[in-house]
Amino acid sequence: MKKIVLIILSILVSMLAFSQTRKPVVEEPEPPLTRILFIFDASMSMSDKWEGAQKFVKARELMFELLDSLERVQKQHPLEVALRVYGHQSPVPPQDCHDSKLEVSFGERTIGLIRDKLMSIEPKGTTPIAYSLGRSEEDFPEGNDSRNIIILVTDGIEMCQGDPCEVSAALQKKGVVLKPYIIGINIDVKQADMLACMGNYFDAGNAGQFRQAIKTIVSEVTSLTAVRVNLLDINGKPTETNVAMSFHDMTSGDVRYTYMHTMNAEGQPDTIYLDVLSQYKLKVHTVPPVYKDGISIEEGKLNIIDVPAPQGTLVVDVKGDDPADSDIKCIIRETGLPHTIHTIDADKKQKLIVGQYDLEILTMPRTYVNAVRIDQGKLRKIDIAQPGTVVINFRSPAFGTLLHQNGDILTDIYEFSPDKTHYKLRLQPGYYRVVYREQKSHSAKNSAEFKFRVKSGEMTVQNL
Numbered sequence: 001m002k003k004i005v006l007i008i009l010s011i012l013v014s015m016l017a018f019s020q021t022r023k024p025v026v027e028e029p030e031p032p033l034t035r036i037l038f039i040f041d042a043s044m045s046m047s048d049k050w051e052g053a054q055k056f057v058k059a060r061e062l063m064f065e066l067l068d069s070l071e072r073v074q075k076q077h078p079l080e081v082a083l084r085v086y087g088h089q090s091p092v093p094p095q096d097c098h099d100s101k102l103e104v105s106f107g108e109r110t111i112g113l114i115r116d117k118l119m120s121i122e123p124k125g126t127t128p129i130a131y132s133l134g135r136s137e138e139d140f141p142e143g144n145d146s147r148n149i150i151i152l153v154t155d156g157i158e159m160c161q162g163d164p165c166e167v168s169a170a171l172q173k174k175g176v177v178l179k180p181y182i183i184g185i186n187i188d189v190k191q192a193d194m195l196a197c198m199g200n201y202f203d204a205g206n207a208g209q210f211r212q213a214i215k216t217i218v219s220e221v222t223s224l225t226a227v228r229v230n231l232l233d234i235n236g237k238p239t240e241t242n243v244a245m246s247f248h249d250m251t252s253g254d255v256r257y258t259y260m261h262t263m264n265a266e267g268q269p270d271t272i273y274l275d276v277l278s279q280y281k282l283k284v285h286t287v288p289p290v291y292k293d294g295i296s297i298e299e300g301k302l303n304i305i306d307v308p309a310p311q312g313t314l315v316v317d318v319k320g321d322d323p324a325d326s327d328i329k330c331i332i333r334e335t336g337l338p339h340t341i342h343t344i345d346a347d348k349k350q351k352l353i354v355g356q357y358d359l360e361i362l363t364m365p366r367t368y369v370n371a372v373r374i375d376q377g378k379l380r381k382i383d384i385a386q387p388g389t390v391v392i393n394f395r396s397p398a399f400g401t402l403l404h405q406n407g408d409i410l411t412d413i414y415e416f417s418p419d420k421t422h423y424k425l426r427l428q429p430g431y432y433r434v435v436y437r438e439q440k441s442h443s444a445k446n447s448a449e450f451k452f453r454v455k456s457g458e459m460t461v462q463n464l
Contacts, residue, residue, distance in 0.1 A: 032078070032145065032146060032147055033078040033079070033080065033145060033146040033147070034077070034078065034079050034080070034146065034147045034149065034221055034222070035079075035080045035081075035082070035106055035140060035141075035146045035147070035148050035149065036070070036079070036080070036081050036082070036149045036150075036151060036221065037081075037082045037083075037084060037106075037136055037139055037140065037148070037149070037150050037151070037177075038063070038081070038082070038083045038084070038114070038150075038151050038152075038153065039084045039085075039086065039129075039132050039133070039136065039150060039151070039152045039153070039154075040059075040063070040083060040084070040085045040086075040118065040153050041059075041086065041087060041123075041127065041152075041153055041154035041155055041156070041185075042056060042085050042086065042087045042088035042121050042122070042123045042124070042125070043086070043087030043123055043124075043125055043126055043127045043155075043156060043159070044087070044091075044092055044123055044124055044125060044126070045123075045127070045155055045156050046059065046087070046123035046155055046185075047122075047123045047124075048155075050155075050185065050186050051206060051207050054123075055123075055155055055185060055186070056121075056122075056123045058207065059153060059155075059185055059210075060118050060119075062207060062210045062211065062214070063118065063153060064115060064118075065211065065214060066214045066217070066218070067081070067111050067114060067115060069214065069215075069218045070111065070218065070222075071111050073218065073222045074111070077222055079222070080106045080107060080108065080110070080146075081104075081106070081110050081111055081114065082102065082104055082105055082106040082107075082110060082114075082139060083102070083103045083104040083110075083113075083114045083117060083118070084100060084101065084102045084103065084132060084135070084136060084139060085100070085101060085103050085117075085118075085121060086099055086100035086101075086125070086127065086128055086129070086131075086132045087099055087100075087123060087124065087125035087126055087127055087128070088101075088121045088122065088123065088124060088125060089101065089124075089125060090124070090125050090126075091124040091125060092124070092125055092126050095125075095126045095159070095160070096125060096126060097126060097128045097131060097159075097160035097161065097162075098128065098131060099125045099126060099128060100128055100131055100132040100135055102135070102139050103117045104117055105139070106139070106140070106141060126159045126160060127154070127156050127157070127158060127159040127160070128158075128159070128160040128162070129152070129154065129157070129158045129160075129162070129164040130158055130160065130161075130162025130163055130164045130166075130167045131160060131162055133150070133152075133164055133167040133168055133171065133180075133198075134162075134167050136150060136171070136176075136177070137171060137174075137176050140176060140177070147178060147221075147275065147277065148176060148177040148178065149177060149178055149180070149181070149221055149277065150171075150177050150180040150181070150199075151180070151181045151182075151183070151217065152180060152181065152182045152183070152198070153183045153185065154182070154183075154184060154185065154187075154195070155184070155185040155186060155187060156187070156191065157187075157191045157194045157195060158194075164195075164198050165194075165197035165198050168180055168197075168198040168199060169251075172249075172251040172252060173251055173252055174252065175249070175252035175253075175254045178249070178275075178277040178278060179199045179200055179251070179277060179278070179279075180198055180199035180200070181199060181200045181202065181213075181217050182195050182196070182198055182199055182200065182201045182202065183202045183204050183210065183213050183217075184201060184202065184203055184204060185204050185210070186204070186205055186206075187203065202216070202217075219299060220276050220277060220299055221277065223299070224273035224274060224275055224276075225273065225274055225275075225276050225297050225298070225299050225300070225301075225303060226271050226272075226273060226301075226302045226303065227271070227272050227273065227274050227297060227302070227303045227304075227305060228268075228269050228270075228271055228272070228302060228303070228304050228305070229245060229261060229269055229272070229282070229284075229305045229307060230269055230304060230305065230306045230307065231243065231261060231269070231284065231307055231309040232306055232307065232308045232309060232310070233309075233310045233311075233376055233377070234310040234354060234376040235376075236308075238268070238269055238306075240261075240286075240309045240310070240311055241261050241262060241263045241269070242260070242261060242262070243260070243261050243284060243285055243286050243309070243351075244258065244259070244260055244261070244284075244285040245258065245259050245260075245261055245282060245283070245284050245285065246258045246282075246283045246285065247259075247274060247278075247280045247281075247282055247295075248280065248281045248282075248283065249278045249279070249280065249281075250278070250279040250280060250281050250293065250294065250295075251278075251279070253281075256274070256275065256278055256280065257272075257274060257275075259272050261284075271302070274297050274303075275297070276297045276298070276299045278297075279294060279295065279296050280295040280296075280297070281293045281294075281295070282295055282305065282307065284307055284309055286309050286311060286351070286352075286353050287332070287341060287342045287350065287351065287352050287353065288334065288341045288342075288353055290307060290308065290309050290353065292305065292307050309353065310353065310354040310376045311351045311352060311353055311354065311374075311376070311377075312351070312352060312354055312374040312375045312376055312377060312378045312379070312380060313349050313350065313351050313352070313374075313378070313379045313380065314332075314344075314349070314350050314351075314352050314357070314372070314374060314379075314380050314381075314382070315347065315348065315349045315350070315379065315380075315381050315382070316328075316330045316344070316346040316347065316359070316361055316382045316384060317346070317347060317381050317382065317383050317384065318346045318347055318384045318385075318386055318387075319383060319384065319385055319386045319456070320386035320456070320457050321346070321347060321386055321387075326345060326346045326347045327426075328345070328346040328361065328362060328363055328384075328387075329343055329344065329345055329346065329361075329362045330343065330344050330345075330346055330359055330360070330361045330362065331343050331359070331360040331361075331362065332344065332350075332352070332357050332358075332359060333357065333358045333359075333360070334355065334356070334357060334358070335355075335356040335357055335358050335370065335371050336358075346361065346384065349379070352374045353374070354374055354375060354376050355373075355374060356371050356372065356373055356374070357371075357372045357374065358370045358371065358372070359372055359382065361382075361384060363384065363387065363426075363428050364387070364404075364413050364414065364425060364426065364427050364428060365404040365411055365413045365427075365428060365430075366413075367384060367428070369382055385428060385429050385456050386456045386457045387426040387427055387428055387429075387454075387456070387457075388426070388427055388428075388429060388454040388455050388456055388457060388458045388459065388460070389424065389425070389426055389427075389458070389459040389460075390424075390425050390426075390427055390432075390452070390454060390459070390460050390461075390462060391422075391423070391424050391459070391460070391461040391462065392416075392422075392423045392424075392425070392434065392462045392464065393421060393422055393423075393461070393462070393463045393464065394416070394421040394422075394436070394438075394464050395421075395438075395463070395464060396421065396438050396439065396440065397418040397419070397420075397421055397438070397439040397440075398416065398418060398421075398436045398437060398438045398439055398464075399416065399418055399436060399437050399439060400415075400416035400434055400435060400436030400437070401414070401415055401416065401434070401435050401436070402414035402415075402416070402425070402432060402433075402434055403432065403433045403434075403435065404427075404430060404431075404432055405430070405431040405432060405433055405451075406430070406431075410433065416434075416436065418439040427454045428454070429454055429455055429456045430453070430454060431451070431452075431453050431454075432451070432452055432453070432454060433449055433450065433451050433452075434449065434450045434452075434462070434464065435447060435448075435449050436448055436449075436450075436464065448464070450462065450464055
């Protein structure tokens with residue numbers, strides 16, 4: 001029996017040791033809802049021969065393969081699909097440049113409807129690509145909770161007035177869609193250049209290339225890619241962490257992802273996951289923030305993003321104050337620049353990017369400390385004397401001003417109101433004057449002055 005107990009204990013100890021030493025598993029998060037709008041060319045030129053069949057028929061056959069792939073994806077990831085077709089309603093001549101229609105709207109089970117609709121269409125009209133792209137804005141449901149993608153399948157260029165590249169850029173800038181995909185069927189080089197400016201262009205000169213385009217597109221629109229952000233210290237080592245990061249689409253400026261930078265159990269920056277469909281601008285929310293533009297993510301590899309973000313720490317130490325009760329704040333500006341970059345509570349440590357800063361500490365009177373140097377990994381402490389507390393009681397309502405006296409210089413630091421007669425103020429150690437006149441008196445000669453001194457950490461009561 002003892003042997004059995006020892007064996008069981010040995011197994012339990014081994015299991016515990018394994019659970020403590022094994023590497024944590026980083027799971028890829030589930031992608032957000034993806035909406036794919038197919039814009040399918042059914043113009044007259046799609047009736048020409050290609051790959052041994054009518055171009056439209058062969059493209060439709062390959063399109064069904066793409067739909068089959070998406071149908072499998074749909075079982076695991078949130079995905080909605082819609083279909084817009086152009087060139088299928090009005091034969092040429094004459095040219096109908098508004099021949100474009102949303103044939104299947106977005107919904108949960110639309111792939112079968114798209115197959116049925118494509119089977120009922122015959123190519124006959126013109127090629128209004130710009131108009132179709134413009135109309136697509138209304139095809140996507142309102143809301144910012146999805147990735148909106150357009151896949152254009154065409155064998156030709158714009159045949160009506162309009163600039164497809166300009167329309168595509170406008171849609172991306174407005175955040176309506178991510179960069180579109182274009183599959184060009186048997187298109188010559190000059191025409192291909194006119195289509196490529198719309199987005200991610202795939203040249204499908206044959207069925208094999210079309211299938212490769214399908215494979216790439218399905219992979220990119222249905223998965224996220226691993227990324228590691230190295231926040232580099234002054235020595236170029238990825239030691240900085242615990243700061244928020246936001247990834248913005250470079251074209252629209254929309255926020256795509258937010259993460260809190262984290263180190264994993266091995267002391268390395270943690271792996272995060274991003275969509276390959278956007279080019280990103282990264283904002284690291286240090287103080288002040290640091291940026292990196294033009295970030296492109298490659299699928300199928302761990303993408304490393306290096307961002308210099310060396311930091312040190314500042315604390316404004318109010319002597320004698322309990323950090324939990326301190327009501328004094330500090331405004332931080334980069335030395336020589338007027339705008340505020342951050343405001344912190346006194347007695348709270350704040351990490352700052354290495355550099356020089358000017359501090360405006362909101363004591364009464366205000367305390368200014370300029371050219372404060374923050375160095376990598378070091379704590380810079382600014383000592384401030386503990387304020388004293390002054391209670392001022394006016395006998396009757398009065399107009400008045402509290403002045404700080406520094407030699408012969410008097411500085412206005414507080415205005416009294418005739419609506420109140422009782423005040424409790426925290427003032428820095430030093431000399432002060434109250435100049436006042438009772439509200440009921442209407443002559444300057446009835447002004448009065450009271451001088452007093454404030455000592456650090458002490459309370460005084462002044463009855464006027």
